[in-house]
Amino acid sequence: MSDAEEIEYPDDLIAFLESVWGWGFLSPGGPEEVARIVEGVDLRGKKVLDIGCGSGGIALRLARDHDAGEVVGIDVEGPVVAKAEERAEEMGLAHRVSFKKVTPGPLPFADESFDVVFSKDSMIHIPDKETLFADIYRVLKPGGEIAAGDWLISHDGEPSPEMATYIESEGLSFGMASPARYKSAMEAAGFTDVRLVNRNPWYKEVAREELAQMEGPLYEAAAKASSPATVDHNIQTWRLMLGVLETGEHCPHHLFAKKPD
Numbered sequence: 001m002s003d004a005e006e007i008e009y010p011d012d013l014i015a016f017l018e019s020v021w022g023w024g025f026l027s028p029g030g031p032e033e034v035a036r037i038v039e040g041v042d043l044r045g046k047k048v049l050d051i052g053c054g055s056g057g058i059a060l061r062l063a064r065d066h067d068a069g070e071v072v073g074i075d076v077e078g079p080v081v082a083k084a085e086e087r088a089e090e091m092g093l094a095h096r097v098s099f100k101k102v103t104p105g106p107l108p109f110a111d112e113s114f115d116v117v118f119s120k121d122s123m124i125h126i127p128d129k130e131t132l133f134a135d136i137y138r139v140l141k142p143g144g145e146i147a148a149g150d151w152l153i154s155h156d157g158e159p160s161p162e163m164a165t166y167i168e169s170e171g172l173s174f175g176m177a178s179p180a181r182y183k184s185a186m187e188a189a190g191f192t193d194v195r196l197v198n199r200n201p202w203y204k205e206v207a208r209e210e211l212a213q214m215e216g217p218l219y220e221a222a223a224k225a226s227s228p229a230t231v232d233h234n235i236q237t238w239r240l241m242l243g244v245l246e247t248g249e250h251c252p253h254h255l256f257a258k259k260p261d
Contacts, residue, residue, distance in 0.1 A: 024055055026080075050074070075099070112144075114139055116140075148255040152179055
């Protein structure tokens with residue numbers, strides 16, 4: 001498979017998503033939602049792994065705004081990693097924030113390398129949650145924590161026809177799983193204090209406003225940043241997404257857990 005075939009987040013999609021979600025963000029909520037995820041997690045001077053760092057905005061804010069000592073962002077797509085590296089240089093944070101292109105599979109780090117593992121709406125692309133959390137457990141130091149957000153489905157098994165249509169419209173490698181499966185996978189890996197927080201009520205309202213902006217005042221700027229075709233396609237995708245947010249089948253969650261001391 002060529003590099004071009006492997007790219008799920010081309011430049012025009014990145015430009016569109018950042019026009020909706022803000023500079024450096026490829027998922028919703030901006031810095032406020034990141035702050036909610038890491039609230040109560042002391043990042044000061046800690047070494048943090050950001051799984052699925054995208055174009056780097058969150059990793060850079062974890063260092064700048066939340067005082068993480070060192071942040072390592074990883075992603076499977078080279079173009080977003082290159083963009084993240086440029087931004088680290090521009091912000092003068094390259095000495096504390098680094099980015100690495102990885103291949104799908106085991107995390108390329110030694111045991112007990114990190115104090116905190118963070119991720120924002122990226123674990124959805126990893127179907128095998130059990131292996132994922134076992135590997136996160138491995139790279140965390142004793143006493144280390146998971147603080148993450150992800151897009152979940154309310155149940156396991158086949159999605160509803162409406163959910164299947166929405167996923168098809170996204171055109172991304174979604175490997176969604178239920179809250180019950182996430183909790184089971186984390187506990188099976190050895191984590192304690194496992195806690196999941198349903199963010200569907202929040203994102204349902206936010207997504208409705210995002211769609212209104214896309215269809216109205218944001219359309220021209222988003223089309224200029226990406227293309228009219230990209231905006232039109234995503235307007236349709238947002239309409240489909242709102243349907244499954246309304247039913248609760250699409251249920252973003254925050255995820256928290258601790259590796260015992």
